[in-house]
Amino acid sequence: MPLATPPEKFALRGDLLDFTAAPAWGEIDPGSALRFQPDHWLLVDERGRIQGTQAEAPDASWRQIDHSGRLILPGFIDTHVHAPQLDVIASYGAELLDWLNTYTFPAECRYADPAVARAGAERFLDALLAHGTTAAVVFATVHKVSAEALFEAAAQRGMRLITGKVLMDRNAPAALLDADVASAERDCVDLISRWHGVGRLAYAVTPRFAPTSTPAQLAMAGALCRADASLYMQTHVAENRAEVAWVSELFPDARSYLDVYAREGLLHPRAVLAHGVWLDDADRAVLKASGAQIAFSPSSNLFLGSGLFDWAAAAQAGVAVSVASDVGGGSSLSMQRNLLDGYKVQALAGQRMSAWAGLHAATRGAAEALGLVDEIGHFGAGTLADVCVWDWAVGPVATARAEVARGLHERVFAWMGLSDERNLHSAYVAGVPKYSRSSTA
Incomplete structure (x- = not known):
């Protein structure tokens, strides 16, 4: 287009x-x-x-x-943000798992309606532009129409947008679950064929996070990534301690939360993993080897009480780090506000994030991590x-x-x-x- x-x-x-x-x-x-x-x-x-x-x-x-x-x-380039969660930004009093059930999932159910999806996509992209963000890696909802609406609205605005329909087939309300692995794969393949590489649009294979996808669905997502190295992958990892514990129960054979994705081929140079608060040195080595990046979401991590991301440790390990708003867990689309919160997070760990490190991560650094530095x-x-x-x-x-x-x-x-x-x-x-x-x- x-x-x-x-x-x-x-x-x-x-x-x-x-x-x-x-x-x-x-x-x-x-x-x-x-x-x-x-x-x-x-x-x-x-x-x-x-x-x-x-x-x-x-x-x-x-x-x-x-x-x-x-x-x-x-x-600015926002590497992790949820379009439908503008509807629940600044909601009171919940950690991650409660947040999903209390606020996020009910909001996302509404995006099955094409009119709601279109209006939401237009409002969201115009809000990004009004905050100085001109490119983004975006979560839609499980509904195919929500990804289509984002692609259409971004194409109309000429924006660089990376998105995809969310994959979920367990541990969520019935209205937000894929019918089965095969139907979810068909939706992805159709969206990829119609939108990936068209103008400034790209498709991201999007398992929400490990607990809401069965092993079979994660394997399907990995197969899509292996079949086309130009596809992106976006998901969440190690955001909250209760979430990490839940993943260990659901995937007892995995060495770590990150390993759940690594085993299915979901870690590669176009993979964007939000948060990464509770990673260890072995995880960082895997990220470095794979070329995947962490989307540091400081405002969200503070607002939901998730924890403090160790950017210095990631940098020392050679892991690419970009900066993200994670709205609506984050409380503002403003990249400056998120960078200021990033400074505070690092200060609590005894580190000092310079303005240069922050602004680079939100501009050229994000472009390099996404393979878009020529653009x-x-x-x-x-x-x-x-x-x-x-x-x-x-x-x-x-x-x-x-x-x-x-x-x-x-x-x-x-x-x-x-x-x-x-x-x-x-x-x-x-x-x-x-x-x-x-x-x-």
Whole structure:
């Protein structure tokens, strides 16, 4: 499906910040990994691709859009978020397993209705864009129509979206269970044939988590992944201690929760596993060898009381880590709020997450882990212009803080800690404006 026609070539002026490589974890001196170009121009050609950056104003053939004094970043990439859970965001008083039964499953049952699924998909994607997130790895529901609605809505917006119908055939309400393994496989195969690789869309084989899939269904999911290495896989792992204990009862022959997936061939370079709070060194070695990534979901882990992810240990083991909102367990789609919570999680473990580590994981780092670094996540020539323009400060407190910031890291860290969607001025997807604060005020 073709993207919407981009506008004429244009140039954005502002303070450009992106990464050329991964900064050392926890170090505030990023070296050459950081590319900060204050008061520069970002050139976007007629195809919606970045042509380059420059200090001098471009010639008159470029439409010039002046955002002097604003911060320009690549669009954020949210690697784990649940579209239907916007309906239950900020729900009170439950840990993971209670949360699913009390809030999540009833909300997801409604997405069997095509009208509900379509309206929910459109609301969700527009909300992502309004928070500065231009690409995402998304859970739909078990209903085929919910994945179709997300694919259709993302195609209309030209967004990079990775999703798939959820696989569940036990330990959930009857309305959310696949009829059998064969019917679930048919739904996946049909969705893959119609949507995977179309425009900027990709399919993710999506077992919700080990307790809601029988061994036979997990084996089917693994077979789909082995049959087509271009498919993604998304699931949850080791989020909550009660969940980990339940998995050990359901799969007594597995060495660990992660091993349940490894044995079925579900760990590979396009696998995204949310949380990973309760992993050990052996698990980290398996993740490193497989190329799978952990989607660190700090706001959700704090809100549901799940535990504290050890990012430093993952980094030391060579495990790829991206950052995710996990809405609705997480309480905001704002990547800045999630990064600030990520800092707090690491601080509780005696570590210090730099602004560079956080922002890299939410942009270029996520793109690299997803195999999309040639397309998104930075301002390299030829990438699609998924770009967001931000105010450095909104309100008297943030403004005063910005005025006394010493050095670039302190300024950017203060922005990360004090900003949210209210700071977003505009968002572009493949060079096409998709959000403007002036048009939504």
